[in-house]
Amino acid sequence: MAAxxxxxxxxxxxxxATISSYFNGGNVRPKNRxxxxxxxxxxxxxxxxxxxxxxxxxxxxxxxxxxxLTSAFCAQVLSVIEDRLRSHGYGMLVCDCRSDRxxxxxxxEFLMRRRVDGIFSIPVDIKGTHLKQFVSSGKPAVxxxxxxxxxxxxxxxxxxRLAIETGMRRxxxxxxxxxxxxxxxxxxxxxxQRRKGYLQACAQLGIPxxxxxxxxxxxTVECGxxxxxxxxxxxxxxxxxxxxxxxxxVGMLIELNAQSIPxxxxxSVIGFDDPQFAQAVHPRMAILNQPVRDIGEKAAEIMxxxxxxxxxxEPEGQxxxxxxxxxxxxxxxxxxxxxxxxxxxxx
Amino acid sequence: MAAxxxxxxxxxxxxxATISSYFNGGNVRPKNRxxxxxxxxxxxxxxxxxxxxxxxxxxxxxxxxxxxLTSAFCAQVLSVIEDRLRSHGYGMLVCDCRSDRxxxxxxxEFLMRRRVDGIFSIPVDIKGTHLKQFVSSGKPAVxxxxxxxxxxxxxxxxxxRLAIETGMRRxxxxxxxxxxxxxxxxxxxxxxQRRKGYLQACAQLGIPxxxxxxxxxxxTVECGxxxxxxxxxxxxxxxxxxxxxxxxxVGMLIELNAQSIPxxxxxSVIGFDDPQFAQAVHPRMAILNQPVRDIGEKAAEIMxxxxxxxxxxEPEGQxxxxxxxxxxxxxxxxxxxxxxxxxxxxx
DNA sequence: TTGAAAGCGCTAACAT
DNA sequence: ATGTTAGCGCTTTCAA
Numbered sequence: 001m002a003a004x005x006x007x008x009x010x011x012x013x014x015x016x017a018t019i020s021s022y023f024n025g026g027n028v029r030p031k032n033r034x035x036x037x038x039x040x041x042x043x044x045x046x047x048x049x050x051x052x053x054x055x056x057x058x059x060x061x062x063x064x065x066x067x068x069l070t071s072a073f074c075a076q077v078l079s080v081i082e083d084r085l086r087s088h089g090y091g092m093l094v095c096d097c098r099s100d101r102x103x104x105x106x107x108x109e110f111l112m113r114r115r116v117d118g119i120f121s122i123p124v125d126i127k128g129t130h131l132k133q134f135v136s137s138g139k140p141a142v143x144x145x146x147x148x149x150x151x152x153x154x155x156x157x158x159x160x161r162l163a164i165e166t167g168m169r170r171x172x173x174x175x176x177x178x179x180x181x182x183x184x185x186x187x188x189x190x191x192x193q194r195r196k197g198y199l200q201a202c203a204q205l206g207i208p209x210x211x212x213x214x215x216x217x218x219x220t221v222e223c224g225x226x227x228x229x230x231x232x233x234x235x236x237x238x239x240x241x242x243x244x245x246x247x248x249x250v251g252m253l254i255e256l257n258a259q260s261i262p263x264x265x266x267x268s269v270i271g272f273d274d275p276q277f278a279q280a281v282h283p284r285m286a287i288l289n290q291p292v293r294d295i296g297e298k299a300a301e302i303m304x305x306x307x308x309x310x311x312x313x314e315p316e317g318q319x320x321x322x323x324x325x326x327x328x329x330x331x332x333x334x335x336x337x338x339x340x341x342x343x344x345x346x347x
Numbered sequence: 348m349a350a351x352x353x354x355x356x357x358x359x360x361x362x363x364a365t366i367s368s369y370f371n372g373g374n375v376r377p378k379n380r381x382x383x384x385x386x387x388x389x390x391x392x393x394x395x396x397x398x399x400x401x402x403x404x405x406x407x408x409x410x411x412x413x414x415x416l417t418s419a420f421c422a423q424v425l426s427v428i429e430d431r432l433r434s435h436g437y438g439m440l441v442c443d444c445r446s447d448r449x450x451x452x453x454x455x456e457f458l459m460r461r462r463v464d465g466i467f468s469i470p471v472d473i474k475g476t477h478l479k480q481f482v483s484s485g486k487p488a489v490x491x492x493x494x495x496x497x498x499x500x501x502x503x504x505x506x507x508r509l510a511i512e513t514g515m516r517r518x519x520x521x522x523x524x525x526x527x528x529x530x531x532x533x534x535x536x537x538x539x540q541r542r543k544g545y546l547q548a549c550a551q552l553g554i555p556x557x558x559x560x561x562x563x564x565x566x567t568v569e570c571g572x573x574x575x576x577x578x579x580x581x582x583x584x585x586x587x588x589x590x591x592x593x594x595x596x597v598g599m600l601i602e603l604n605a606q607s608i609p610x611x612x613x614x615s616v617i618g619f620d621d622p623q624f625a626q627a628v629h630p631r632m633a634i635l636n637q638p639v640r641d642i643g644e645k646a647a648e649i650m651x652x653x654x655x656x657x658x659x660x661e662p663e664g665q666x667x668x669x670x671x672x673x674x675x676x677x678x679x680x681x682x683x684x685x686x687x688x689x690x691x692x693x694x
Numbered sequence: 695t696t697g698a699a700a701g702c703g704c705t706a707a708c709a710t
Numbered sequence: 711a712t713g714t715t716a717g718c719g720c721t722t723t724c725a726a
Contacts (some may be wrong), residue, residue, distance in 0.1 A: 002484060004702090004703055004704085005703065005704065006703075006704095009713095011520070013682045014712075014713085015712055015714070015715075016703095016704085016705090016714080016715090017705085017706080017711095017712060017713060017714075018623070018711075018712050018713075020704070020710095020711085021712080023704095024705080027711060027712095028711075028712090029711065029712090030714085032711085046456070046459045046460050047460050047704090048460070048702095048703055048704070049460045049461045049462070049704095050401050050406060050461065050462050050702095050703080050704090051401050051702070051703035051704040051705090051718090052703080052704055052705075053397045053704090053706070053718095054395075054397050054398050054401050054702090054703080054718050055703080055704050055706085055717080055718050056705065056706095056718085059397055061440070061461075068426075069425060069426040070419070070422050070423050070426050072417070072419070072422075075416050075417050075419075075422045076417050078416060079417050079443055080415040082416065082442070083439060083443065083445075086442065086454075086457065091440045091442075091457065091458075091461055092441055093408070093438045093439065093440055093441075094425075094429060094431070094435065094440075094441050095438075096429055096430065099432075107433075110395045110433065113393050113394050113396045113436060114396045114397065114408075115395060115397050116488060133391065137349060177413050221623055230572060234384075234725090248625070250623055253627040253628075254623070254627050256629075257626065257627065257630075257631060258626075258631075264504075276568055276601070277597070277605065277624070277627075279601045279605075280364075280597045280600040280601050280604065280624075280628060281600075281604070281628050281629065282600075282604050282628065282629050283604075284594045285713035295710045327433055336710085351718090351720085352719065352720065353719075356697095361696075361697085362696055362697035362698075363697075363698080363699095363719095363720085363721090364696065364697060364698080364723095365695075365696055366719095367720070367721060367722080368695085370720095371721080373695090374695060375695075375696090376695065376696090379695085379696090394719095394720090395718095396720095397718095397719080397720090398702090398718070398719035398720040398721090399721075400702095400720090401702050401703065401704085401718090401720070401721095402701080402702050402719080402720050402721045403720085403721065404702075404723080405701085498702075532718080534703080544711070593695095596718055596723080695726105696725100696726085697717100697724100697725090698723105698724090698726095699723090699725105700721105700722090700723085700724105701722095701723105702719105702720085702721090704717100704718085705716100705717095705718090706711080706716090706717095707715090707716085707717105708712100708713100708714085708715085708716105709713085709714075709715100709716105710711100710712080710713075710714095
């Protein structure tokens with residue numbers, strides 16, 4: 001159906017190699033360049049990357065395995081990555097695994113069959129077992145957002161411990177001592193780190209830890225609402241709450257809203273992520289904001305470096321010494337709002 | 348590097364065709380099935396879809412060209428589509444074109460080089476010129492969310508005219524007559540239809556049209572804020588506003604929030620999309636909600652039907668009569684909130 | 695049911 | 711600088 005290089009060769013009277021060379025930046029006589037370009041135009045020729053990939057053993061595609069495409073965090077990070085990679089000629093195959101380990105594993109196998117050159121993963125399985133087979137084929141995987149037990153990958157994470165600590169300190173400075181925390185399941189390292197940050201902050205600030213102030217649920221809006229509801233009745237003396245993720249923030253606000261509980265008069269809150277959302281709610285919410293743009297850029301950068309290294313390797317024959325794995329820890333920033341009340345004067 | 352069918356053949360002592368037949372649901376003796384499965388296990392064999400695609404002229408991938416991956420609407424629709432397609436063995440290559448026509452065109456070319464079997468497009472170019480070349484190769488394109496001038500594609504849209512009309516009627520019933528509208532650029536058919544719905548509702552309800560109540564900007568948060576600011580000063584007697592999209596809704600609320608304008612006391616608002624967001628803001632916002640799930644499902648369904656038809660066609664040789672293009676119009680629903688004040692009693 | 699062989703569109707030696 | 715040719719890993723006739 002579609003025109004092939006052979007057709008271009010016939011049309012121009014040139015050899016196949018010349019045509020191929022034209023597309024691969026080789027030296028082609030200006031006269032012939034023109035001829036080729038004319039033929040391309042005439043025959044509506046489009047390079048067949050599938051065939052090229054078969055020959056070169058590179059698909060010029062990467063995979064992205066994520067827990068939820070509808071999460072703003074995932075979408076924003078992917079958006080940055082896709083942009084950077086496509087500008088280097090790489091396509092991105094997205095696989096949403098719905099936070100399910102089985103589907104995550106299947107997604108990686110799916111991507112392997114398509115011979116993607118690399119995989120970005122926001123892992124559900126923090127052991128990273130789903131990627132073992134893939135990396136053992138010598139291809140790069142970059143982990144995003146979740147610290148993984150296995151050090152055999154590059155990773156770009158946010159210092160979640162520090163993030164929560166920052167929030168806690170803010171609340172402390174504003175006189176809060178009975179502070180609640182709503183976080184997701186502790187199988188997820190990000191959530192784990194957030195809880196750890198909470199405990200650590202308590203220790204540093206001399207706040208006695210009260211486990212009943214900690215609600216552990218899941219990464220869902222429902223959990224945020226449920227958590228808020230629970231904490232409000234369980235700890236009536238609680239003056240502030242920190243949400244352990246964006247969806248939890250949303251759920252938290254839904255519950256406060258449903259119960260018409262005034263923020264920050266009755267309770268102070270610090271949310272997570274999405275500055276626009278924080279500005280749109282009333283009162284403007286204080287948040288711990290993850291640097292999504294940086295995360296995406298760093299992850300893409302690392303991947304592109306590895307992809308490039310892989311391309312160079314082959315010609316040399318000998319294994320160049322491998323780049324050491326990178327583990328980046330980016331910092332979340334605190335964006336102030338009006339959702340935290342200073343209760344110092346009340347003492 | 349990776350094991351090939353040849354390796355399986357050698358390992359099992361069988362012929363290539365038998366191996367291939369095994370993977371394609373052909374008849375293989377149980378004894379040999381076992382042998383093959385053992386060999387697959389042993390050699391960590393993974394089918395090479397690239398090679399298969401070259402031969403079969405199907406990539407088992409579809410492309411998705413969208414204006415902004417970070418838009419919740421896009422992400423949600425894609426999430427549904429990806430799920431449905433992958434369960435049928437298709438991968439999804441996502442191309443975010445940042446609402447840019449040039450990049451949109453490039454994205455389609457990019458996808459053509461990868462020989463995707465179909466393309467989903469939430470088009471920037473409503474002429475659909477970016478898809479011309481692609482569909483002329485006989486492959487299906489499904490347009491989402493934006494009515495396109497060319498009828499030569501399938502499309503799944505929302506009746507935006509009706510949506511805004513519904514909102515207008517609600518406001519009318521609550522006594523509002525001076526109603527503002529903030530919409531995106533009129534090069535976009537969705538925005539166009541929304542404005543049309545506004546005008547039509549005015550006509551039906553006997554509200555005189557005042558162009559100064561209509562703010563036309565772009566599909567950005569900034570435009571929502573700017574629009575709100577403008578309308579508030581330009582039309583101090585305005586009692587209600589309808590937002591023409593979700594991002595505009597967010598911008599609108601940011602501005603109201605910044606100016607500490609009480610909703611719905613001073614002004615009533617109706618937003619667009621994202622029920623969770625609507626519930627999280629105070630007071631709970633009334634919205635016109637697009638059926639994202641249905642949109643994705645219908646689009647995927649149409650695509651899968653066409654993909655299947657294309658597979659059947661070849662064996663028959665003769666062109667089966669083409670399925671007629673479908674143009675679906677789904678309805679947005681009104682979800683009530685507390686952001687609309689009944690001002691009838693004040694008369 | 696299975697095997698042998700041709701070829702999908704391209705790249706990369708190698709030869710010219 | 712350009713042409714010739716041999717595969718990349720698979721599917722698919724065609725024979726056996």
